[in-house]
Amino acid sequence: MKKIIIILVCSFSLLSFTYNELDGYITLFENSNSGKYFKYGKSHYFEFFAKQKEDINNQEYYVRYRKYSWGDVDTTYYRKGNTYYYHIDKKSLKESIVLPVKPVLGDNWLENDKSWSYEVIAVDQKFKTPKKKYKDCIKVHCKQLTDRDSGKSKEFFLYYSATFGFVGNVDSQGNILSYLSEVKLNAKEGESIGGN
Known part of the structure; x- marks a missing residue:
């Protein structure tokens, strides 16, 4: 928990990082000292992975935590x-x-309870945010098929970078809902991520 608190301290400007340290549409599985800071409207959230995997139903899973600025995890x-x-x-x-x-x-799939459908509707996309322009993204259309998540929009679009993983999402009109603002790799004690 101490590492979480240290990394969550806000006040650091956007960091530079090398492309070869991140690789793939889902990233940061292997290093609990790495994290991503996302802007989410006027709020923010922070993502990081636990050091240890968890055995569930005879499979090993990486454990990802997402801590929101209002306190939910x-x-x-x-x-x-x-x-x-x-x-x-x-x-x-x-x-x-x-x-x-x-x-x-054209890849498409359903949530296991058939509540959401997903489809890759574009490749080689750019996703421009107030902090950075991400290249080589795929765009995934998400559509709610039931009212399981009635508090969420009926549809939105996710952007995944081939290098940085999930980089943000937009609503059906193209307005940014959240975006990757900063990445911290291999954080040492006392380093921080995020900002106002």
Whole structure:
């Protein structure tokens, strides 16, 4: 918990980082001292992975924490298969596809309970944010098929970079909902991430 608090301290400007240290549409699995800082409207959230994997239903999962500026924390359990990245619901022990490992135009899938549909609708996209322009992105259309998540929009679009993983999302009119603002790799004690 001490490392979390140290990394969450806000006040650092946008850091530079080398492209070869991040690789893939889902990133940061292996290093608990690395994290991502996202702007989310007037708020923000911070993502990082636990040091240890967790065994669930005879599979090993990486544990990702997302801490929001208002205090909530989400926990998601990921694993990489041969064809897809998956996440699992710890209560139902049902897996859903997060993203193909090598996504191509037209790839589509459903949440395991058929509440959401996903489709890769564009490749080689740029995603421009107030901090950075991300290249080589795929654009995934998300559509809610039931009212399971009634507090969420019926549809939105996710952007994943081949280098940085998830870099943000937009609503159906193209307005940015959240975006990757900063990445900190291999943080040492006392270093911080994020800012106002």
